[in-house]
Amino acid sequence: MYRMIQLESLIPETLPGVSLFINHGGNHVLYKNQTHSFTQTDKERLIDNNVKFLFVKAVDMSTYNQYVESNLAALMNDENLEPLAKQNMLYQASVNYVQEIFDSPAVSIKQNVDRCRNLIQNILNDVMSSDGVMPALSSLVDHNAYTYVHSVQVATYSISLHVKAFDLSRDELMDVGIGSLFHDYGKLYIPRVLLEKPGKLSAAEFTEVKKHPVYGYSTLKDLDIFTPVALGIVKHHHEKENGNGYPDGLSSYDIARSSKITAITDVFSALTTNRSYRQALSKESAMEIMYGEMDGSFDMQYLNTFRDSLN
Ligand SMILES: [Fe+2]
Ligand SMILES: [Fe+2]
Incomplete structure:
Protein backbone atom coordinates (compact mmCIF):
# COMPACT_ATOMS: atom_id res chain seq x y z
CA MET A 1 0.00 0.00 0.00
CA TYR A 2 1.21 3.46 -0.92
CA ARG A 3 0.31 6.90 0.38
CA MET A 4 0.43 10.08 -1.62
CA ILE A 5 2.58 12.95 -0.35
CA GLN A 6 3.00 16.44 -1.65
CA LEU A 7 6.25 17.29 -3.43
CA GLU A 8 6.13 20.81 -2.01
CA SER A 9 6.19 19.45 1.51
CA LEU A 10 9.68 18.00 1.02
CA ILE A 11 12.64 20.14 1.98
CA PRO A 12 15.68 18.92 0.02
CA GLU A 13 18.42 17.19 2.04
CA THR A 14 16.24 16.92 5.14
CA LEU A 15 14.00 13.98 4.35
CA PRO A 16 14.50 10.98 6.67
CA GLY A 17 15.29 7.56 5.19
CA VAL A 18 12.12 6.62 3.37
CA SER A 19 11.94 5.33 -0.20
CA LEU A 20 10.07 7.54 -2.63
CA PHE A 21 7.94 6.33 -5.50
CA ILE A 22 6.37 8.05 -8.48
CA ASN A 23 3.23 7.21 -10.32
CA HIS A 24 4.06 5.90 -13.74
CA GLY A 25 1.07 4.96 -15.86
CA GLY A 26 -0.91 3.91 -12.79
CA ASN A 27 1.96 1.94 -11.23
CA HIS A 28 4.21 2.92 -8.35
CA VAL A 29 7.79 2.99 -9.56
CA LEU A 30 10.77 3.40 -7.23
CA TYR A 31 12.10 6.91 -7.65
CA LYS A 32 14.59 7.07 -4.84
CA ASN A 33 15.88 4.43 -2.51
CA GLN A 34 15.80 5.23 1.22
CA THR A 35 19.59 5.44 1.38
CA HIS A 36 19.78 8.20 -1.24
CA SER A 37 19.17 11.78 -0.24
CA PHE A 38 16.57 13.94 -1.89
CA THR A 39 18.33 16.98 -3.38
CA GLN A 40 17.28 20.42 -4.58
CA THR A 41 18.10 19.31 -8.14
CA ASP A 42 15.78 16.31 -7.75
CA LYS A 43 13.01 18.57 -6.59
CA GLU A 44 13.48 21.07 -9.41
CA ARG A 45 13.59 18.32 -12.00
CA LEU A 46 10.33 16.86 -10.73
CA ILE A 47 8.68 20.29 -10.72
CA ASP A 48 9.87 20.82 -14.31
CA ASN A 49 8.24 17.54 -15.22
CA ASN A 50 4.99 18.68 -13.63
CA VAL A 51 5.13 16.13 -10.84
CA LYS A 52 3.15 17.35 -7.82
CA PHE A 53 2.94 14.19 -5.75
CA LEU A 54 5.25 11.41 -4.73
CA PHE A 55 4.36 8.23 -2.87
CA VAL A 56 5.71 6.49 0.18
CA LYS A 57 4.89 3.05 1.50
CA ALA A 58 2.12 3.03 4.08
CA VAL A 59 4.54 1.56 6.64
CA ASP A 60 6.75 4.64 6.25
CA MET A 61 3.94 7.09 6.88
CA SER A 62 4.61 7.59 10.56
CA THR A 63 8.26 8.49 9.81
CA TYR A 64 7.07 10.87 7.14
CA ASN A 65 4.43 12.38 9.45
CA GLN A 66 7.01 13.01 12.15
CA TYR A 67 9.12 14.71 9.53
CA VAL A 68 6.23 16.94 8.46
CA GLU A 69 5.41 17.73 12.06
CA SER A 70 8.93 18.95 12.78
CA ASN A 71 9.11 20.99 9.57
CA LEU A 72 5.59 22.32 9.29
CA ALA A 73 6.27 25.58 11.08
CA ALA A 74 9.28 26.24 8.80
CA LEU A 75 7.18 25.49 5.73
CA MET A 76 4.39 27.81 6.90
CA ASN A 77 6.96 30.60 7.22
CA ASP A 78 8.65 29.95 3.88
CA GLU A 79 8.23 33.13 1.85
CA ASN A 80 8.82 31.29 -1.42
CA LEU A 81 5.69 29.22 -0.98
FE1 LIG B 1 -7.27 21.97 25.93
FE1 LIG C 1 -6.32 19.33 23.70
Whole structure:
Protein backbone atom coordinates (compact mmCIF):
# COMPACT_ATOMS: atom_id res chain seq x y z
CA MET A 1 0.00 0.00 0.00
CA TYR A 2 1.21 3.46 -0.92
CA ARG A 3 0.31 6.90 0.38
CA MET A 4 0.43 10.08 -1.62
CA ILE A 5 2.58 12.95 -0.35
CA GLN A 6 3.00 16.44 -1.65
CA LEU A 7 6.25 17.29 -3.43
CA GLU A 8 6.13 20.81 -2.01
CA SER A 9 6.19 19.45 1.51
CA LEU A 10 9.68 18.00 1.02
CA ILE A 11 12.64 20.14 1.98
CA PRO A 12 15.68 18.92 0.02
CA GLU A 13 18.42 17.19 2.04
CA THR A 14 16.24 16.92 5.14
CA LEU A 15 14.00 13.98 4.35
CA PRO A 16 14.50 10.98 6.67
CA GLY A 17 15.29 7.56 5.19
CA VAL A 18 12.12 6.62 3.37
CA SER A 19 11.94 5.33 -0.20
CA LEU A 20 10.07 7.54 -2.63
CA PHE A 21 7.94 6.33 -5.50
CA ILE A 22 6.37 8.05 -8.48
CA ASN A 23 3.23 7.21 -10.32
CA HIS A 24 4.06 5.90 -13.74
CA GLY A 25 1.07 4.96 -15.86
CA GLY A 26 -0.91 3.91 -12.79
CA ASN A 27 1.96 1.94 -11.23
CA HIS A 28 4.21 2.92 -8.35
CA VAL A 29 7.79 2.99 -9.56
CA LEU A 30 10.77 3.40 -7.23
CA TYR A 31 12.10 6.91 -7.65
CA LYS A 32 14.59 7.07 -4.84
CA ASN A 33 15.88 4.43 -2.51
CA GLN A 34 15.80 5.23 1.22
CA THR A 35 19.59 5.44 1.38
CA HIS A 36 19.78 8.20 -1.24
CA SER A 37 19.17 11.78 -0.24
CA PHE A 38 16.57 13.94 -1.89
CA THR A 39 18.33 16.98 -3.38
CA GLN A 40 17.28 20.42 -4.58
CA THR A 41 18.10 19.31 -8.14
CA ASP A 42 15.78 16.31 -7.75
CA LYS A 43 13.01 18.57 -6.59
CA GLU A 44 13.48 21.07 -9.41
CA ARG A 45 13.59 18.32 -12.00
CA LEU A 46 10.33 16.86 -10.73
CA ILE A 47 8.68 20.29 -10.72
CA ASP A 48 9.87 20.82 -14.31
CA ASN A 49 8.24 17.54 -15.22
CA ASN A 50 4.99 18.68 -13.63
CA VAL A 51 5.13 16.13 -10.84
CA LYS A 52 3.15 17.35 -7.82
CA PHE A 53 2.94 14.19 -5.75
CA LEU A 54 5.25 11.41 -4.73
CA PHE A 55 4.36 8.23 -2.87
CA VAL A 56 5.71 6.49 0.18
CA LYS A 57 4.89 3.05 1.50
CA ALA A 58 2.12 3.03 4.08
CA VAL A 59 4.54 1.56 6.64
CA ASP A 60 6.75 4.64 6.25
CA MET A 61 3.94 7.09 6.88
CA SER A 62 4.61 7.59 10.56
CA THR A 63 8.26 8.49 9.81
CA TYR A 64 7.07 10.87 7.14
CA ASN A 65 4.43 12.38 9.45
CA GLN A 66 7.01 13.01 12.15
CA TYR A 67 9.12 14.71 9.53
CA VAL A 68 6.23 16.94 8.46
CA GLU A 69 5.41 17.73 12.06
CA SER A 70 8.93 18.95 12.78
CA ASN A 71 9.11 20.99 9.57
CA LEU A 72 5.59 22.32 9.29
CA ALA A 73 6.27 25.58 11.08
CA ALA A 74 9.28 26.24 8.80
CA LEU A 75 7.18 25.49 5.73
CA MET A 76 4.39 27.81 6.90
CA ASN A 77 6.96 30.60 7.22
CA ASP A 78 8.65 29.95 3.88
CA GLU A 79 8.23 33.13 1.85
CA ASN A 80 8.82 31.29 -1.42
CA LEU A 81 5.69 29.22 -0.98
CA GLU A 82 2.33 30.43 -2.27
CA PRO A 83 -0.50 30.65 0.29
CA LEU A 84 -2.40 28.04 -1.67
CA ALA A 85 0.56 25.67 -1.51
CA LYS A 86 0.69 26.15 2.26
CA GLN A 87 -3.01 25.48 2.54
CA ASN A 88 -2.65 22.30 0.51
CA MET A 89 0.25 21.21 2.58
CA LEU A 90 -1.58 21.72 5.82
CA TYR A 91 -4.55 19.84 4.48
CA GLN A 92 -2.29 17.06 3.23
CA ALA A 93 -0.59 16.86 6.60
CA SER A 94 -3.99 16.58 8.27
CA VAL A 95 -5.09 13.86 5.91
CA ASN A 96 -1.89 12.00 6.73
CA TYR A 97 -2.60 12.17 10.43
CA VAL A 98 -6.16 10.98 9.91
CA GLN A 99 -4.79 8.16 7.78
CA GLU A 100 -2.26 7.23 10.42
CA ILE A 101 -5.00 6.90 13.02
CA PHE A 102 -6.93 4.53 10.81
CA ASP A 103 -3.85 2.56 9.73
CA SER A 104 -2.16 2.16 13.05
CA PRO A 105 -2.88 -1.16 14.73
CA ALA A 106 -2.01 0.38 18.12
CA VAL A 107 -4.71 3.03 18.13
CA SER A 108 -7.37 2.46 15.58
CA ILE A 109 -11.05 2.72 14.99
CA LYS A 110 -12.65 -0.49 13.92
CA GLN A 111 -16.08 0.07 12.45
CA ASN A 112 -16.86 1.43 9.01
CA VAL A 113 -13.23 2.35 8.58
CA ASP A 114 -13.38 3.48 4.98
CA ARG A 115 -16.61 5.35 5.34
CA CYS A 116 -15.48 7.05 8.49
CA ARG A 117 -12.07 7.99 7.09
CA ASN A 118 -13.54 9.45 3.92
CA LEU A 119 -16.16 11.33 5.84
CA ILE A 120 -13.60 12.83 8.19
CA GLN A 121 -11.30 13.81 5.35
CA ASN A 122 -14.19 15.44 3.53
CA ILE A 123 -15.27 17.28 6.61
CA LEU A 124 -11.73 18.45 7.32
CA ASN A 125 -11.48 19.61 3.74
CA ASP A 126 -14.71 21.61 4.09
CA VAL A 127 -13.72 22.96 7.47
CA MET A 128 -10.36 24.06 6.14
CA SER A 129 -11.72 25.75 3.07
CA SER A 130 -14.17 27.84 5.11
CA ASP A 131 -13.31 31.54 5.17
CA GLY A 132 -10.88 32.55 7.85
CA VAL A 133 -10.11 29.04 9.03
CA MET A 134 -6.80 28.49 7.25
CA PRO A 135 -4.98 31.57 8.56
CA ALA A 136 -6.13 30.71 12.07
CA LEU A 137 -4.93 27.14 11.72
CA SER A 138 -1.59 28.17 10.23
CA SER A 139 -0.86 30.45 13.15
CA LEU A 140 -1.53 27.54 15.50
CA VAL A 141 0.93 25.34 13.57
CA ASP A 142 3.45 28.13 13.71
CA HIS A 143 3.05 28.50 17.47
CA ASN A 144 3.22 24.83 18.38
CA ALA A 145 3.19 22.04 15.80
CA TYR A 146 2.27 19.41 18.39
CA THR A 147 -0.93 21.26 19.25
CA TYR A 148 -1.93 21.15 15.62
CA VAL A 149 -1.26 17.43 15.19
CA HIS A 150 -3.10 16.77 18.44
CA SER A 151 -6.03 18.86 17.18
CA VAL A 152 -6.37 16.82 14.01
CA GLN A 153 -6.35 13.65 16.11
CA VAL A 154 -9.00 14.98 18.46
CA ALA A 155 -11.16 16.07 15.52
CA THR A 156 -10.83 12.61 13.98
CA TYR A 157 -11.74 10.75 17.16
CA SER A 158 -14.54 13.17 18.02
CA ILE A 159 -16.20 12.91 14.64
CA SER A 160 -15.87 9.12 14.74
CA LEU A 161 -17.40 8.91 18.19
CA HIS A 162 -20.28 11.18 17.20
CA VAL A 163 -20.90 9.03 14.12
CA LYS A 164 -20.99 5.96 16.34
CA ALA A 165 -23.08 7.38 19.18
CA PHE A 166 -25.66 9.49 17.32
CA ASP A 167 -27.42 9.85 14.04
CA LEU A 168 -26.22 13.27 12.95
CA SER A 169 -26.47 15.30 9.78
CA ARG A 170 -23.36 16.31 7.93
CA ASP A 171 -23.75 19.91 9.12
CA GLU A 172 -23.85 18.79 12.72
CA LEU A 173 -20.71 16.72 12.16
CA MET A 174 -19.07 19.77 10.58
CA ASP A 175 -19.69 21.71 13.80
CA VAL A 176 -18.09 18.94 15.80
CA GLY A 177 -15.18 18.83 13.35
CA ILE A 178 -14.53 22.54 13.49
CA GLY A 179 -14.99 22.79 17.28
CA SER A 180 -12.67 19.90 18.01
CA LEU A 181 -10.10 21.03 15.44
CA PHE A 182 -9.96 24.37 17.24
CA HIS A 183 -10.49 23.15 20.80
CA ASP A 184 -6.96 24.19 21.83
CA TYR A 185 -6.79 27.32 19.72
CA GLY A 186 -6.37 29.42 22.86
CA LYS A 187 -2.93 27.84 23.34
CA LEU A 188 -1.80 30.38 20.79
CA TYR A 189 -1.88 32.84 23.69
CA ILE A 190 0.03 30.64 26.09
CA PRO A 191 3.82 31.10 26.00
CA ARG A 192 5.62 28.39 24.05
CA VAL A 193 7.98 27.67 26.94
CA LEU A 194 5.01 26.48 28.97
CA LEU A 195 3.59 24.34 26.17
CA GLU A 196 6.95 22.73 25.54
CA LYS A 197 8.16 22.46 29.12
CA PRO A 198 9.45 18.98 29.91
CA GLY A 199 8.18 17.82 33.27
CA LYS A 200 5.56 19.12 35.62
CA LEU A 201 4.23 22.68 35.50
CA SER A 202 4.31 24.79 38.66
CA ALA A 203 0.95 25.81 40.14
CA ALA A 204 1.29 29.31 38.67
CA GLU A 205 2.18 27.93 35.24
CA PHE A 206 -0.77 25.57 35.31
CA THR A 207 -3.09 28.45 36.19
CA GLU A 208 -1.81 30.20 33.06
CA VAL A 209 -2.27 27.16 30.80
CA LYS A 210 -5.80 26.68 32.14
CA LYS A 211 -6.81 29.96 30.57
CA HIS A 212 -6.61 28.53 27.03
CA PRO A 213 -10.29 27.48 26.70
CA VAL A 214 -11.47 31.00 27.48
CA TYR A 215 -8.81 32.64 25.31
CA GLY A 216 -9.79 30.39 22.42
CA TYR A 217 -13.48 30.91 22.93
CA SER A 218 -13.31 34.71 23.03
CA THR A 219 -11.01 34.99 20.02
CA LEU A 220 -12.95 32.58 17.84
CA LYS A 221 -16.29 34.07 18.85
CA ASP A 222 -15.13 37.36 17.40
CA LEU A 223 -14.31 35.70 14.07
CA ASP A 224 -18.05 35.18 13.59
CA ILE A 225 -17.68 31.95 11.64
CA PHE A 226 -18.18 29.45 14.44
CA THR A 227 -21.52 28.08 15.58
CA PRO A 228 -22.46 27.88 19.29
CA VAL A 229 -21.85 24.11 19.23
CA ALA A 230 -18.30 24.58 17.93
CA LEU A 231 -17.62 27.42 20.38
CA GLY A 232 -19.00 25.31 23.22
CA ILE A 233 -16.43 22.61 22.51
CA VAL A 234 -13.63 25.18 22.59
CA LYS A 235 -14.77 26.58 25.92
CA HIS A 236 -15.80 23.40 27.70
CA HIS A 237 -13.50 20.58 26.65
CA HIS A 238 -11.82 20.63 30.08
CA GLU A 239 -15.02 20.42 32.11
CA LYS A 240 -15.49 17.20 34.09
CA GLU A 241 -18.56 15.16 34.98
CA ASN A 242 -17.88 15.62 38.71
CA GLY A 243 -17.64 19.40 38.40
CA ASN A 244 -13.88 19.56 39.02
CA GLY A 245 -12.99 20.84 35.57
CA TYR A 246 -12.43 24.33 34.21
CA PRO A 247 -13.16 27.11 33.30
CA ASP A 248 -16.74 27.05 34.64
CA GLY A 249 -16.75 23.97 36.89
CA LEU A 250 -19.82 22.64 35.08
CA SER A 251 -21.01 19.16 35.88
CA SER A 252 -22.91 16.38 34.20
CA TYR A 253 -26.19 17.73 32.77
CA ASP A 254 -24.78 21.20 32.22
CA ILE A 255 -22.07 19.98 29.84
CA ALA A 256 -23.03 19.62 26.18
CA ARG A 257 -22.54 16.15 24.73
CA SER A 258 -20.07 17.41 22.12
CA SER A 259 -17.91 18.85 24.91
CA LYS A 260 -18.17 15.61 26.91
CA ILE A 261 -17.01 13.68 23.87
CA THR A 262 -14.15 16.03 23.11
CA ALA A 263 -13.04 15.81 26.76
CA ILE A 264 -12.62 12.05 26.22
CA THR A 265 -10.88 12.18 22.85
CA ASP A 266 -8.64 15.03 24.02
CA VAL A 267 -7.21 13.06 26.93
CA PHE A 268 -6.93 9.91 24.84
CA SER A 269 -4.97 11.71 22.10
CA ALA A 270 -2.65 13.33 24.64
CA LEU A 271 -1.91 10.05 26.43
CA THR A 272 -1.29 8.04 23.27
CA THR A 273 1.13 10.53 21.68
CA ASN A 274 4.89 10.78 22.25
CA ARG A 275 5.85 13.88 24.17
CA SER A 276 9.26 15.21 25.10
CA TYR A 277 8.65 14.25 28.73
CA ARG A 278 6.82 10.96 28.27
CA GLN A 279 6.58 8.04 25.85
CA ALA A 280 3.24 7.43 24.19
CA LEU A 281 1.06 5.02 26.16
CA SER A 282 -0.69 2.09 24.54
CA LYS A 283 -4.42 2.50 24.15
CA GLU A 284 -4.95 -0.11 26.89
CA SER A 285 -2.83 1.86 29.36
CA ALA A 286 -4.56 5.09 28.34
CA MET A 287 -7.95 3.47 28.98
CA GLU A 288 -6.76 2.13 32.31
CA ILE A 289 -5.90 5.67 33.40
CA MET A 290 -9.14 7.12 32.06
CA TYR A 291 -11.24 4.50 33.86
CA GLY A 292 -8.99 4.41 36.92
CA GLU A 293 -7.25 7.46 38.29
CA MET A 294 -9.37 9.83 36.18
CA ASP A 295 -12.58 8.24 37.39
CA GLY A 296 -15.33 10.87 37.67
CA SER A 297 -13.96 12.99 34.84
CA PHE A 298 -15.87 11.53 31.95
CA ASP A 299 -19.36 10.59 30.88
CA MET A 300 -19.31 6.82 31.36
CA GLN A 301 -21.71 6.03 28.55
CA TYR A 302 -19.61 7.86 25.96
CA LEU A 303 -16.38 6.52 27.42
CA ASN A 304 -17.71 2.97 27.06
CA THR A 305 -18.77 3.66 23.49
CA PHE A 306 -15.36 5.10 22.73
CA ARG A 307 -13.57 2.10 24.23
CA ASP A 308 -15.74 -0.24 22.20
CA SER A 309 -15.00 1.67 19.01
CA LEU A 310 -11.26 1.07 19.35
CA ASN A 311 -9.76 -2.11 18.03
FE1 LIG B 1 -7.27 21.97 25.93
FE1 LIG C 1 -6.32 19.33 23.70
